[in-house]
Amino acid sequence: MLDRQIQDYLEWMNNAGYAPWTMAQHSQILNRLLDFVVLNSIPWERTFARDTLQAFKDHVQVKYAGFVLRGFMRYLHQNGIICLPPGALPEGRGRSKLQRAQLPRLYEEYLQFYTQTRQVGKQQIYRVQGTLSALNDYLQNQGMELKDLDVLHMDAFLAERNRNFAPETRINQRSVLRGFLRYLLMRPGL
Missing domain, CATH: 1.10.150 (DNA polymerase; domain 1)
Known part of the structure; x- marks a missing residue:
């Protein structure tokens, strides 16, 4: 464990x-x-x-x-995995896990849609944002736009992204991307 x-x-x-x-x-x-x-x-x-x-x-x-x-x-x-008595750990001065960088408009719209249509906690929303941020970075590094994305690019992205992650994390990454791609297909004009 x-x-x-x-x-x-x-x-x-x-x-x-x-x-x-x-x-x-x-x-x-x-x-x-x-x-x-x-x-x-x-x-x-x-x-x-x-x-x-x-x-x-x-x-x-x-x-x-x-x-x-x-x-x-x-x-x-x-994340509710261990219990600690109040005050057992100092709060720290680092960046809050809920602070995040702003993504391009389309990604932010999806995050808003995801938040409104799913009953998930802040941690899952943060994970979705992390996956989308990584996809955005990958596309920028490749000199591509979302409209240029195909199965081969998606496979390459996932291979690079998931290389050091546990199987459960890989499953989560694929699920996030499927939801995002489904959302893009539902949008007119994309």
């Missing part, structure tokens, strides 16, 4: 626009945490216990390990 949560967290960081260097640091520490948990046969319910985390920090001896662990635990808590 921990490995899947780490992959989802790294995907969230990517969608939130974290720098590759920051993501690499988080990936390194969290994968060392996974190795530590497996090596010491620590059950899931003890993984985030204060004594387990302190033993891990003592083991890795990396100054920023506590920062990475707090960010990961905050993500897990906000």
Whole structure:
């Protein structure tokens, strides 16, 4: 379970626009945490216990390990995966996960449509925005517009985008794109 949560967290960081260097640091520490948990046969319910985390920090001896662990635990808590008592983690000063860059008009219209027609939480809307943002970036890098998109380009985009993601994340990415393409087909004049 921990490995899947780490992959989802790294995907969230990517969608939130974290720098590759920051993501690499988080990936390194969290994968060392996974190795530590497996090596010491620590059950899931003890993984985030204060004594387990302190033993891990003592083991890795990396100054920023506590920062990475707090960010990961905050993500897990906000997504209802672990329970933490109020005030257990500082709120932090980083960018809110709900802040996002503005996309071109058509993408923003789809996000508004998606929000109004689906009963989904803010986290799912944020994931949809991340996928659409990545598609927009891909098209810009290829010098293409949405009207030029075909199956081969979509396959190339998904291969590039999903290369490091867990299977569940890949399924989610494809679902988002199917919904967006369906929306584009419904719009007159596109």
